[in-house]
Amino acid sequence: MIFSDRNHSNPPDPEPCGPREALSSGVRDRIVLNLYEQLLEIEQRLIPTGMHRFGRPPDDYQMADMLRMVASFDRPETGARSLPDLVARSLGLPDYQTLLNESAASEDRLTERERVEAIVRQSIAELLATRSETGAEPAPDRAAASLEREASVPPKDSLPMFSLLARISEQLSVSHELDSLTSALRGDYIEPGPGADIIQNPNILPTGRNTHAVNPYGIPSPIAFQKSERVIAALLERCLEERGHYPEAIGMVLWGMDNIKTQGEGVAQALWLMGVSPRRDAMNRVTEVDVIPIERLGRPRIDVVMTISGIFRDLFGTTMELLDKAARTVAALDEPAHMNFVRKNIQQQVAEGHSFDDAVIRVFSNAAGSYGTNVNFMVIDRQWERSDEIGDLFVTRKCFAYRRGLEGREARELMERALARVEVTYQNIDNTEIGITDVDHYFEYLGGLSQAVEKRAGARPTVYLSDSLSPLLKIRSLQETVRLEARTKALNPKWYEGMLKHGFSGVAEIEHHVTNTFGWSATANAVDDWVYDQIAQTYVLEESMLERLRALNPHATHSLATRLLEAEGRGFWSADKSVIDRLRDISAGLEDQLEGVTRAKSEPHPSGKSGSS
Numbered sequence: 001m002i003f004s005d006r007n008h009s010n011p012p013d014p015e016p017c018g019p020r021e022a023l024s025s026g027v028r029d030r031i032v033l034n035l036y037e038q039l040l041e042i043e044q045r046l047i048p049t050g051m052h053r054f055g056r057p058p059d060d061y062q063m064a065d066m067l068r069m070v071a072s073f074d075r076p077e078t079g080a081r082s083l084p085d086l087v088a089r090s091l092g093l094p095d096y097q098t099l100l101n102e103s104a105a106s107e108d109r110l111t112e113r114e115r116v117e118a119i120v121r122q123s124i125a126e127l128l129a130t131r132s133e134t135g136a137e138p139a140p141d142r143a144a145a146s147l148e149r150e151a152s153v154p155p156k157d158s159l160p161m162f163s164l165l166a167r168i169s170e171q172l173s174v175s176h177e178l179d180s181l182t183s184a185l186r187g188d189y190i191e192p193g194p195g196a197d198i199i200q201n202p203n204i205l206p207t208g209r210n211t212h213a214v215n216p217y218g219i220p221s222p223i224a225f226q227k228s229e230r231v232i233a234a235l236l237e238r239c240l241e242e243r244g245h246y247p248e249a250i251g252m253v254l255w256g257m258d259n260i261k262t263q264g265e266g267v268a269q270a271l272w273l274m275g276v277s278p279r280r281d282a283m284n285r286v287t288e289v290d291v292i293p294i295e296r297l298g299r300p301r302i303d304v305v306m307t308i309s310g311i312f313r314d315l316f317g318t319t320m321e322l323l324d325k326a327a328r329t330v331a332a333l334d335e336p337a338h339m340n341f342v343r344k345n346i347q348q349q350v351a352e353g354h355s356f357d358d359a360v361i362r363v364f365s366n367a368a369g370s371y372g373t374n375v376n377f378m379v380i381d382r383q384w385e386r387s388d389e390i391g392d393l394f395v396t397r398k399c400f401a402y403r404r405g406l407e408g409r410e411a412r413e414l415m416e417r418a419l420a421r422v423e424v425t426y427q428n429i430d431n432t433e434i435g436i437t438d439v440d441h442y443f444e445y446l447g448g449l450s451q452a453v454e455k456r457a458g459a460r461p462t463v464y465l466s467d468s469l470s471p472l473l474k475i476r477s478l479q480e481t482v483r484l485e486a487r488t489k490a491l492n493p494k495w496y497e498g499m500l501k502h503g504f505s506g507v508a509e510i511e512h513h514v515t516n517t518f519g520w521s522a523t524a525n526a527v528d529d530w531v532y533d534q535i536a537q538t539y540v541l542e543e544s545m546l547e548r549l550r551a552l553n554p555h556a557t558h559s560l561a562t563r564l565l566e567a568e569g570r571g572f573w574s575a576d577k578s579v580i581d582r583l584r585d586i587s588a589g590l591e592d593q594l595e596g597v598t599r600a601k602s603e604p605h606p607s608g609k610s611g612s613s
């Protein structure tokens with residue numbers, strides 16, 4: 001389940017600035033607005049507030065925030081307009097996207113944005129009020145009337161969206177999961193349905209259907225390609241602002257399930273970086289690419305080194321050929337080197353003695369039948385001494401080249417030469433419920449890739465993630481994303497109290513989150529000291545919380561404490577000695593508990609630390 005985070009733990013870090021007296025009022029105002037904008041982002045971010053309970057629908061308060069996010073996007077398939085856009089237009093304000101983009105720099109725009117969002121929130125509350133009051137179905141007419149009163153939006157304009165939201169609400173209110181499970185165990189037919197995020201594709205409802213994939217020949221979809229243009233423009237704009245130039249080469253991670261859920265947004269982003277578009281044949285299959293003129297792009301073609309998951313390799317063989325074809329097409333263009341980095345880099349490799357067919361390889365994955373990078377296991381099991389071992393393992397597992405007529409040939413040298421030119425690593429986040437510290441696969445892939453690049457390029461790459469799951473498209477650095485997830489999840493009472501309701505499993509989930517956060521230290525050194533400080537204080541040093549965790553799941557609690565000690569021992573966390581001593585005592589006490597050892601307080605622990613009874 002997901003719910004807006006309205007109880008964050010730490011304020012955002014202010015931008016560095018000089019003495020207060022040296023700041024003009026305008027600069028101070030911008031800093032304050034920027035801080036407030038970040039607070040709004042934390043407050044409005046959708047997060048899980050508990051684990052999914054099989055067969056149980058979400059509560060009304062969770063549903064309201066989900067519907068608000070669904071209503072923030074146009075739904076052309078149903079003729080429904082974005083509610084914030086309708087409200088902004090009726091109030092005589094700029095469109096909602098403009099309000100989002102300008103609210104960080106203008107107090108007036110911020111006030112207008114908050115007014116629009118408050119009206120939309122109230123109208124959705126009216127939609128759900130009928131059911132909460134009488135148990136009846138949601139009332140689109142009542143919600144449309146509310147919006148007309150508050151913002152003069154004609155009901156004929158808002159009813160398509162409210163009708164969609166009412167249908168989603170009804171479908172979320174029931175769960176067919178248990179019925180479908182029993183039907184499947186009987187060998188009965190289960191109705192198929194698409195797999196995606198509800199916000200991206202409400203047609204995944206109702207639940208309990210047999211999730212199907214997509215037609216690989218349809219990847220990327222026209223909508224995915226259209227959305228990706230804005231994402232890549234924002235990514236390159238940020239690169240230009242922070243680096244002063246466009247990156248010549250970007251290392252990119254592509255996953256199979258993500259591209260199923262988004263109908264190929266990751267693939268579309270890779271094509272946009274290279275400056276080509278998918279061409280569809282008479283049967284609507286994407287089999288070729290067309291070159292986008294440099295004049296239309298307005299910037300150089302970026303070289304893209306793609307690391308592909310094993311599931312992507314298995315499901316999207318034709319798409320891998322398309323990506324290879326895109327690189328070959330761009331490399332063959334007669335364009336200046338400063339406007340075509342693909343051609344520039346491949347020509348350099350050819351000059352070094354490689355054939356064109358080898359130099360142009362840009363798609364790498366596992367050997368046939370092999371999956372994953374094993375970086376997550378190396379980090380979680382503490383089977384590494386130096387950071388470069390992580391990058392070496394990544395290359396060992398992912399150095400198999402794929403192109404037409406060549407499937408899975410080991411090409412370690414070619415991959416290392418391609419990575420040596422990478423300046424930026426990047427991945428798209430496709431889901432509101434699963435972030436980069438929720439599962440280990442993010443640091444396994446993007447972290448492993450970044451570590452591999454650092455050793456071969458001789459410099460740490462800048463790591464970016466895109467988040468287009470809300471109307472305010474965000475390109476964040478890895479550090480910014482880790483901080484955001486720490487504040488909205490690990491350090492947020494709404495998140496961890498929601499997890500603790502699940503007892504043993506909830507504590508395990510908290511420990512996994514801390515371990516995955518540590519994974520970003522191991523692979524990219526991207527976790528600030530304060531994150532570990534606050535995690536330690538929240539879960540281990542706070543006596544009442546420690547006792548709760550210890551009672552529910554002493555194994556996970558011990559693992560959490562030892563992971564914090566490992567972060568300090570490996571130099572990722574500069575903690576006070578008193579904190580480390582306390583953590584060692586707690587860890588020793590938990591170890592005794594797990595081993596069933598009872599010690600008197602005066603009896604020394606074998607490790608030399610005081611025991612715990």
